[in-house]
Amino acid sequence: xxxxxxxxxxxxxxxxxxxxxxxxxxxxxxxxxxxxxxxxxxxxxxxxxxxxxxxxxxxxxxxxxxxxxxxxxxxxxxxxxxxxxxxxxxxxxxxxxxxxxxxxxxxxxxxxxxxxxxxxxxxxxxxxxxxxxxxxxxxxxxxxxxxxxxxxxxxxxxxxxxxxxxxxxxxxxxxxxxxxxxxxxxxxxxxxxxxxxxxxxxxxxxxxxxxxxxxxxxxxxxxxxxxxxxxxxxxxxxxxxxxxxxxxxxxxxxxxxxxxxxxxxxxxxxxxxxxxxxxxxxxxxxxxxxxxxxxxxxxxxxxxxxxxxxxxxxxxxxxxxxxxxxxxxxxxxxxxxxxxxxxxxxxxxxxxxxxxxxxxxxxxxxxxxxxxxxxxxxxxxxxxxxxxxxxxxxxxxxxxxxxxxxxxxxxxxxxxxxxxxxxxxxxxxxxxxxxxxxxxxxxxxxxxxxxxxxxxxxxxxxxxxxxxxxxxxxxxxxxxxxxxxxxxxxxxxxxxxxxxxxxxxxxxxxxxxxxxxxxxxxxxxxxxx
Numbered sequence: 001x002x003x004x005x006x007x008x009x010x011x012x013x014x015x016x017x018x019x020x021x022x023x024x025x026x027x028x029x030x031x032x033x034x035x036x037x038x039x040x041x042x043x044x045x046x047x048x049x050x051x052x053x054x055x056x057x058x059x060x061x062x063x064x065x066x067x068x069x070x071x072x073x074x075x076x077x078x079x080x081x082x083x084x085x086x087x088x089x090x091x092x093x094x095x096x097x098x099x100x101x102x103x104x105x106x107x108x109x110x111x112x113x114x115x116x117x118x119x120x121x122x123x124x125x126x127x128x129x130x131x132x133x134x135x136x137x138x139x140x141x142x143x144x145x146x147x148x149x150x151x152x153x154x155x156x157x158x159x160x161x162x163x164x165x166x167x168x169x170x171x172x173x174x175x176x177x178x179x180x181x182x183x184x185x186x187x188x189x190x191x192x193x194x195x196x197x198x199x200x201x202x203x204x205x206x207x208x209x210x211x212x213x214x215x216x217x218x219x220x221x222x223x224x225x226x227x228x229x230x231x232x233x234x235x236x237x238x239x240x241x242x243x244x245x246x247x248x249x250x251x252x253x254x255x256x257x258x259x260x261x262x263x264x265x266x267x268x269x270x271x272x273x274x275x276x277x278x279x280x281x282x283x284x285x286x287x288x289x290x291x292x293x294x295x296x297x298x299x300x301x302x303x304x305x306x307x308x309x310x311x312x313x314x315x316x317x318x319x320x321x322x323x324x325x326x327x328x329x330x331x332x333x334x335x336x337x338x339x340x341x342x343x344x345x346x347x348x349x350x351x352x353x354x355x356x357x358x359x360x361x362x363x364x365x366x367x368x369x370x371x372x373x374x375x376x377x378x379x380x381x382x383x384x385x386x387x388x389x390x391x392x393x394x395x396x397x398x399x400x401x402x403x404x405x406x407x408x409x410x411x412x413x414x415x416x417x418x419x420x421x422x423x424x425x426x427x428x429x430x431x432x433x434x435x436x437x438x439x440x441x442x443x444x445x446x447x448x449x450x451x452x453x454x455x456x457x458x459x460x461x462x463x464x465x466x467x468x469x470x471x472x473x474x475x476x477x478x479x480x481x482x483x484x485x486x487x488x489x490x491x492x493x494x495x496x497x498x499x500x501x502x503x504x505x506x507x508x509x510x511x512x513x514x515x516x517x518x519x520x521x522x523x524x525x526x527x528x529x
Contacts (some may be wrong), residue, residue, distance in 0.1 A: 024385065032146040034235040035511065035527050037417045038247050040261040041378060041519075042240045042403055043207050044407040045369065046196070047184040049124050051377040052166035052443065052453070053410045054432075057507045058520045062209050063104075064170035064190035064235060067095065067114060068162030071223035072516045074434060076162035078111065079218070079226060080171060080191075086157075093148040093157060094141075095144040098209065100216035104195040111140035116177040118161075118169055123181035125167035126443040126453070130470050131160045153471050158442060164225060165435045165518055166443075174407065193217070193523045204406075209236040209522075222524045223519040232526040242377035243403065251276065251506060257527055258507040260520050263379040264324045265500075267504040277509055280327075280502045283434030287336055288317065288384055288498040289444060291427050292454045296419055297364070298427070304363035305493035309348060310356040311391050317498040320382035328501035334486050336500055341479075346487035357395040369400035373427040376403040381428045384498055388426065413454040425456070429495075432518045439469045444495045457494035 041055040048060035069079040078084065084100035101109035114417050117140055122132035132138075134149035148157065161169060164208075188196040193215045200208035217228040239256060241247040248266045250256045252273060262270060262278075271278045290308055292299035299305050314330040322328040330349035331337035372389060375381035389399045402424075404412070409427065417423035436442045445466065446452045447459030465488065469481040507514060513524040 001437070031232045031526065032234050033046075034237055034526050035233045035258065035522060035525060036237045036256045037205075037258040037520075037522065038241060038250070038256055038260060039238045041406040041410075042242070043201075044203050044206055045184065045239065046188050048170055049082055049121050049167055049181060050184045051410060052435075053200050053406075054166065054519070055406075057166050057168060058168050058195075059207065059238075060168065060190070061519055061521055062194040063188055063192045063194070063196050064172065064522075065101070065109075065192045065229075066168060066170060066225070068158060068164070069224065069226040070164035070434070070517075071160050071226040074224070075226075076158045077223075077226040079162075080114075087514055090153070090155075090157075090171075091150045093150075095148070096145055097144045098218075101191055102214050102216075103191045104189050104212055105173070106214075107173065108143075109171065109191050110143050110174075111146040112173045113177065114171055115140050116174040117171045118173075119248045120177045120179070121169040122183050122209060123165060125163070126170070126446045127156065127440050128167065128169065129446070129448065129451070130154070130440060130467060131157065134470070145181050153473075155473050156470055159440075162276055163434075163441070164431055181248065181296050191215070193229045194236060205240060207238040208258055209238075210234065222515055224515060225519070225521060231521075231523050234431065236522050244379065249345045251508065254508060257511050258505070260505055261379075262504060262506050264327050264504065267506060268324065272288050275509055276506055277390050277511075277514075278504050278506045279516075281505050281520070282432050282434075283502065284339060284379075284431060284437070284518070285336060285500050285502045286430050287331075287436050287500055288321070288380065289429040290384070290388055290496040290498055291429050291444065292493070292495065293419070293425050293427075294424070294456050294458060295365075295416060296425065297368075298360070298370070301363040302361045304365060304491060305496075306364065306491075307356040307359035307395060308495050308496045309490065310352045310359065311395055312498050313351040313391070314497070314499040316391075317384055317387050318501060320387050321380055321499075322501045327504070328499060331497065331500040334442065334489050334497060335437050335482065336433050337441075339433060341438050342485050344409065345483035345487050346490035348490060353391070353394055360395055360397060365397070367398055369398045369420075370425040371400050371423070372404055373409050373424050374401050374403045375406040375409045375428065378406045380430050380501075380503075381406065381409075384428045387498075416450075416456070427528045434518050440467045445485065445489060447494070455495065457492075457501040459488070459494075462488055462494075485486070 045051045048056050067080045084095045086093050122128035134152045134154040137149040140146045179185050194209040195210040196410045211231040211234050220227040251259045270276050318328040333345045335341035335343045374385040392399050415423050419425045443453040447462035449458035465485050472478045510528045515521045
């Protein structure tokens, strides 16, 4: 690996699929026109509750609205909610919607829509599941008001309702939100600032959104996903350009206005272009995962998962995938470094390939090919898959690297079929800091068995600790439980973190009003000239 240039290394199987500061807020002066963006992936799944994929989350932020929202500092603020109240013991909550909320089909947003949407979200999201388990009753009391009665203490009600990233509790019409959470919705009808133009959706090419004239923004300055969502441009066009060189050229020529996820190699070049702004929209960073499938051999055996733990060399992954040390750091914490829940509890020592090889033998691994999913059009996932393949081969594992585009991996990762019959053994994932920074939100630590995130980690002990963390109110107690959670994770190995890094984004300087937030938000922006 050391003999290859990083650029050549990342190209690899990709052919098979053919600054650390926030952006300054500039109030948009112009209204109208179109902004053309390059999203992080091809949009094939439209339901933001059915999937945790970030491309679907970003799509949903345009189309749907939320009851509460996280501002640029990740503080929770009312969004669709006008006012709310809570009892002294924090067991009874009441929420009243603000006036003027309307769905894209012309129907008013009601409290019943909110209740049904939350119930569906609570079947899929890791934090939502904990909230629903603590809920005694969630019901509409009139057209604009609904109540939440808890049956046990839950210290993160607003954190759940204002969750900034996947899964976000987006509000849909009740007639759509009654769809089984394990099935995708058939229509895209929200109440957000833009509406999805289905007739112009071309998977593999482009997605189009139009300004929703009846959207009523809050009369507040925007901050993150909170405040006034003002749709300044008439159309948002997302163009899927999987080849980084083509995407970079399109941005530099002005054929597109915003490249959401440029590889660091290209970001370094773009930083020198006087017409382009490069910045990190989520300074908290991103965590890379090696996620095993716990349903099938060999990784249904804890020793095989522990072999992965001793195999993963974070420095090697970060050098190969990111390259520029300005943007990365090795980190032993499942809750990321530099954030409040950071801990080194239970972390193993240096990588040990000999120990990893021995653990694979002890697991009963029989030499059959291990299916490793490779999202070859996603630089971070593709690069980490190639490192994983090389390391697996060094510990005696026969690897079947299957290169697909990221959208296909999103569809395939949900299959519980045997690996050789369309399923998988290992996949790579990346998660932003708000999605992993506590035991409650980290989907990879959910031990809910068949209801857990893809890979289906199963651990009642872990679920008990996560519930205990939610009920705790004292910071010292939460710290103690977080240490216990991580110690257990390093024993049972639901997944292996391969490092922490930040992801630049780039846009042309005639784009004004870009907001700092972990997700990509396209309201408040305008395009001059």
